[in-house]
Amino acid sequence: MSPTLRIRQGLLDDLDTLTPLFDAYRRFYEQPGDLDRARAFLRERLALRESVIFLAERLDGDTPRAIGFTQLFPGFSSVAARRLWILNDLFVMPEARAAGVGRALLERAREHARVTGTCRLTLSTVRDNTRAQGLYERFGFMRDADLHYALAID
Incomplete structure (x- = not known):
């Protein structure tokens, strides 16, 4: 029997599962590993309802194995006068890509x-x-013609 993929919303109760994934994501972008920092960041986002996280799990037997996640932050379009979502993070463990x-x-x-x-x-x-x-x-996202700038604060 082949393993099943489940995508579900990540909750505060999932911090133990989400933290190592988020830390691996940060290391992918050449940040130093820091499980405490990763956990604190996720805890704050979820507790304050500042993000929505979806967790990918491989179901093989009785124990689900976390293999990826995506994190969405709310945003707004002033021109459209509507809410939008920013897909800020998407990460899949190397062995599950x-x-x-x-x-x-x-x-x-x-x-x-x-x-x-x-x-x-x-x-x-x-x-x-x-x-x-x-x-x-391939999913349908289109590159836009806007230029994006960033100003480092610290």
Whole structure:
């Protein structure tokens, strides 16, 4: 029997499961591993309802194994005068890549955007993450013509 993929909303009770995934995501972007920092960040986002997290789990037997997540932050379009969601984070463990997990997480994020009545789902990624860019474009995301700037504060 092949394992089943389950995508579900991550809750505060899932911090023990989410923390190592989030830490691995940060390390992917060349940040130092810091489980305490990862846990505190996620705890605050979830406790204050500042984000929505979807967790990908591989069900093989009785114990689900966390293999990926996506985190959405709320935003707003002043021009459309509507809410939008920012797909800020998407991560799949290396051993689970190229198996449809990223796409399943994107599908769940899109469904959440639809049921919450938003005008769009946006994301950005680093220029050299071509694998993720391919996934996003195959899913239907379009590169926009806007220029984005950032100002470091600390």
